[in-house]
Amino acid sequence: NDLTCPIIVFDEECFQGRRHEFTSECCNVMEFGFETVRSMKVESGAWVGYEHASYQGQQFILERGEYPQCDAFGGSNAYHIERMTSFRPISCAVSPINSRSQNHRECRMTIFERENFLGRKGELSDDYPSLQAMGWCNNEVGSLRIQAGAFVCYQYPGYRGYQYIMECDRHCGEYKHFREFGSHCQTPQIQSIRRIQQ
């Protein structure tokens, strides 16, 4: 029953071919006879998908809806992604009502100009399609701390490019250097950030 199952993956585009339903994380979709995930339906929650097994490689934020091919969940980047091999739920994603609560305690993070939490800083509790339009000093983030909730950081404005999923309850919520943003991250370039809601 599609309605009760958080995520359904298919090994062909447009929801064809082999299918499997998951209610929790999948460390390696190949163990279920898949070469890769080529389409999927997210029925509930917010998930993060990974290019490789064991949650390695490029990351993809997966919110409720339908993804008929790889381009639908990948980012717009030069290293065109054609596979997704592992995925897990994002436990600290907030509900939309809570994420706008009066004191914003549900989604909070701090970005720093330099690594190791040094330099100028900015407090974020909302969505920023352009950090520079919000007054951030340049097109990079050196380090960051997630105090509450979860966010996606992107290389380019308008939520494009590589995606770096940041959660308060993983990695101690602390990312001291851009190498910690994700195994696919090669520069500190981050130009848009938004909250993850479910």
Add this chain to the structure above:
Amino acid sequence: NDLTCPIIVFDEECFQGRRHEFTSECCNVMEFGFETVRSMKVESGAWVGYEHASYQGQQFILERGEYPQCDAFGGSNAYHIERMTSFRPISCAVSPINSRSQNHRECRMTIFERENFLGRKGELSDDYPSLQAMGWCNNEVGSLRIQAGAFVCYQYPGYRGYQYIMECDRHCGEYKHFREFGSHCQTPQIQSIRRIQQ
């Protein structure tokens, strides 16, 4: 002086090659000796870029920041975009403070299940990375009206896929059928929508 010029375009990646600064719309960048735009810096405002001259073809929302190659302003879609030939400012984009004003009069739109403003409807004045997570009935929008401000609509959740820029002061703010969403639009599939701020 980069600081005073709203948009600077380059005919090579990474801000190399021929450059030109614009303070208003450009109907055909080829008239300035460019084959296409391959990188750009948006210093202020919110703009929409188009694949072809005269504001035709695929659309790209362009907010403040740096776009070192075409992938940075394109969407994640199967019809991989490699050119941008015209662009113009979005005059009704709101400032972030106003977009969250008490009565939300600054950014408002209504989506309809079917064409010609028929069927179930939803009132939007915020950002929706997943329409279905907000309670929308399916993965399509049949028609829509923009009452105030400007929005970007996307094929897939998480602001991915083809981009359809919708403004209250163009096209009478009314889009009766998905063919009116943009010249590149082939289906009514819309799964995420967000406000355009500057």
